[in-house]
Every structure is written in C-alpha cells, then in structure tokens.
Amino acid sequence: MSDVLTPEVDIDATAKVAVMKQLPEPGLRPVRAESPLHHAQLDEMAVAAAADSASAGVVLCEQKLRGHLVIRGDSKDRQFALSVTKVLGLELPGKLQSARAKDASIRWISPDEWLVVVPGDQAFAVETQLREALDGHFAIVNVSGGQTIISLSGPSARDVLMKSTPYDVHDRNFPIGKVVTTVFAKTQAVITRAGEESWEMVVRRSFADYCWLWLQDSCAEFGLAVQQDKGNKTMVFQTG
Amino acid sequence: MLYIYCPHCEEHREEEEFHYGGQAHVARPKDPDACTDAEWADYLYFRKNTRGWHHELWVHAAGCRKFFNITRDTVSYEIKETYKIGEQPAISE
Numbered sequence: 001m002s003d004v005l006t007p008e009v010d011i012d013a014t015a016k017v018a019v020m021k022q023l024p025e026p027g028l029r030p031v032r033a034e035s036p037l038h039h040a041q042l043d044e045m046a047v048a049a050a051a052d053s054a055s056a057g058v059v060l061c062e063q064k065l066r067g068h069l070v071i072r073g074d075s076k077d078r079q080f081a082l083s084v085t086k087v088l089g090l091e092l093p094g095k096l097q098s099a100r101a102k103d104a105s106i107r108w109i110s111p112d113e114w115l116v117v118v119p120g121d122q123a124f125a126v127e128t129q130l131r132e133a134l135d136g137h138f139a140i141v142n143v144s145g146g147q148t149i150i151s152l153s154g155p156s157a158r159d160v161l162m163k164s165t166p167y168d169v170h171d172r173n174f175p176i177g178k179v180v181t182t183v184f185a186k187t188q189a190v191i192t193r194a195g196e197e198s199w200e201m202v203v204r205r206s207f208a209d210y211c212w213l214w215l216q217d218s219c220a221e222f223g224l225a226v227q228q229d230k231g232n233k234t235m236v237f238q239t240g
Numbered sequence: 241m242l243y244i245y246c247p248h249c250e251e252h253r254e255e256e257e258f259h260y261g262g263q264a265h266v267a268r269p270k271d272p273d274a275c276t277d278a279e280w281a282d283y284l285y286f287r288k289n290t291r292g293w294h295h296e297l298w299v300h301a302a303g304c305r306k307f308f309n310i311t312r313d314t315v316s317y318e319i320k321e322t323y324k325i326g327e328q329p330a331i332s333e
C-alpha cells in the first residue's frame with residue numbers, strides 16, 4: 001500500500017551478510033553431526049553386506065555431510081561466470097548440465113541458480129572465496145544441513161529410476177553429465193547422471209528417509225547393496 | 241496428462257512437475273488506493289471462464305521453479321504455445 005514508508009537503507013549494512021562457519025576450528029573438540037540418513041545405519045549395513053555387493057543390481061551410497069552452496073546470479077553476466085570459474089575451477093554449466101572436478105561439482109538448477117557441492121570441511125572457505133570474487137547482484141546460501149546426496153550405481157540403477165520418476169532416463173534423453181530436477185516417487189530430486197551406470201540424487205533432508213524406504217522397496221527385485229561413503233573427509237564430524 | 245514445454249528448461253516435462261497458477265496477464269492496478277471497491281474486487285476475484293483459447297499462468301514447481309504462461313484450449317486441452325513472463329502470446333483469443 002502506498003502509505004508504507006520506505007525504510008532507510010544502510011548500504012554498508014546490506015553489503016555485509018552473516019556467513020556462518022558451521023564447523024569448529026581444527027584442534028577443538030569435534031562436534032557430533034548426523035547426516036539425514038544417520039538413523040538408517042548405512043555404514044553398518046555396508047560392512048554386513050560387503051560380500052553381496054558384487055552380485056547386487058543396485059549399489060546405494062549416501063554421500064553424506066558434504067558442503068552444499070546455492071549460488072544465484074545472472075548467467076549472462078560474464079564477470080559473474082568468470083568469478084565462479086576462478087574460485088571453483090569449473091565452468092558455470094548451462095541449462096540441464098553439470099560439471100565436476102576432483103573435489104567440487106556444480107549442478108544447473110534453474111536459469112539463475114546453481115548448486116555447488118564441495119567436501120564438508122571446505123564449505124566455509126569456498127563460500128568466503130566466492131563472496132570475495134563475486135560482485136553486484138548475486139546470492140550464496142549454505143544449505144548443507146538441508147539436503148543430502150544418494151548415489152545409485154550398478155546394472156539395474158536405471159531400472160530403479162524408471163520405476164521412480166516420470167522423466168525419461170534413456171540414453172538419448174539423459175546422457176552423462178545431464179542434471180534434471182524432477183519428481184521422484186512422491187517427492188522431488190535433483191538427478192544427475194554421473195556415469196554410464198551411476199546416478200546421483202540430491203534430496204531434501206526431510207524426505208531422505210522416505211527416499212531411502214522407497215529405494216529399499218524398489219531395489220529389492222534387483223538386489224540392493226549399500227556402500228560406505230569413502231568420500232566423507234569431514235574428519236571433525238563424529239557420529240558416535 | 242498434459243506434456244508441457246517449459247520455456248526455461250527448454251524441454252517437455254510431465255504435467256505432475258507443474259502447478260496451475262490461474263489466468264495470465266492480470267495486471268495489478270497501478271494505484272490501488274485510487275480503485276473503487278468494484279475495480280479492486282474485479283482485480284482480486286473475477287476471472288474469465290473462457291471456452292477456447294485461454295492464457296494461463298503455470299509454475300514448473302518440481303523443476304526449475306520458474307513461472308511462465310501457456311496458451312491452452314479449454315475444450316480440447318491443446319497447448320498452442322508456452323512463453324516467459326513479460327513476453328506476449330502469439331495468439332490472442
């Protein structure tokens with residue numbers, strides 16, 4: 001309404017954003033952290049099922065406790081794209097594409113939004129570097145606590161996706177590197193094709209258990225093996 | 241089921257990824273305080289009930305989460321075009 005007063009805007013204050021370092025300094029007492037699928041005890045299942053994994057149609061792994069950063073900005077702004085590349089060493093991927101380096105990946109989410117995934121202990125450093133490198137109209141939000149990644153691999157991984165999503169996962173429509181946000185069971189997932197027989201799904205924390213239950217059910221006919229997360233280098237996290 | 245082309249993802253997707261957002265091109269009055277109650281009510285509540293081509297707002301809710309417009313036949317459900325917010329439809333009803 002027109003009788004609302006315009007607030008006095010302090011430019012310096014708006015330029016400063018509260019960036020939270022979510023992990024303790026090295027050397028300090030470790031903190032307990034639980035991934036969204038902590039309660040499922042996947043690591044224990046992985047050890048118990050190690051012998052079956054060769055014959056399993058689907059191998060599932062939670063890539064847990066990674067650093068997830070949502071970046072928003074204008075992809076047509078060359079400086080924006082260059083700055084992201086400078087920090088991550090990755091090209092800002094175009095529509096429905098993803099890019100990955102050894103320790104970082106970036107997924108296209110929408111025309112002005114990307115998801116950057118880095119090792120959990122690097123989220124703060126990468127966010128800080130991005131904030132220093134970027135200028136103008138952009139946003140970065142650390143959403144690490146809000147979602148997790150479930151990877152599916154093996155000869156039947158695609159069959160499980162065919163049961164779970166209306167999206168066409170055939171080679172001609174879903175080549176390696178492509179990423180789509182779509183319906184998964186009765187929720188949503190950001191699905192990336194990581195390799196010939198390997199796929200990754202970013203799912204919401206509150207739906208992780210539902211996805212896990214759904215996947216156990218839909219993988220049963222192909223044989224499901226759970227794998228330990230070897231890439232979790234966040235040593236300050238103790239789950240005991 | 242409709243098979244809808246998202247102009248942001250530039251792909252056809254299943255209808256279950258989308259939500260309907262009502263009639264498109266409903267402009268908010270420039271100066272709401274200057275509206276009569278009838279004009280304001282018309283803006284808030286009254287929509288067309290078209291038989292034939294209808295411009296409507298949709299959101300790619302389970303995908304890129306962007307809004308866009310569709311020109312759809314309310315009788316045959318045929319989708320004639322989809323276009324971004326701010327663009328004008330090729331077909332007027």
Ligand SMILES: [Zn+2]
Nearest residue numbers: 246249300304
């Ligand atoms: Zn879309």
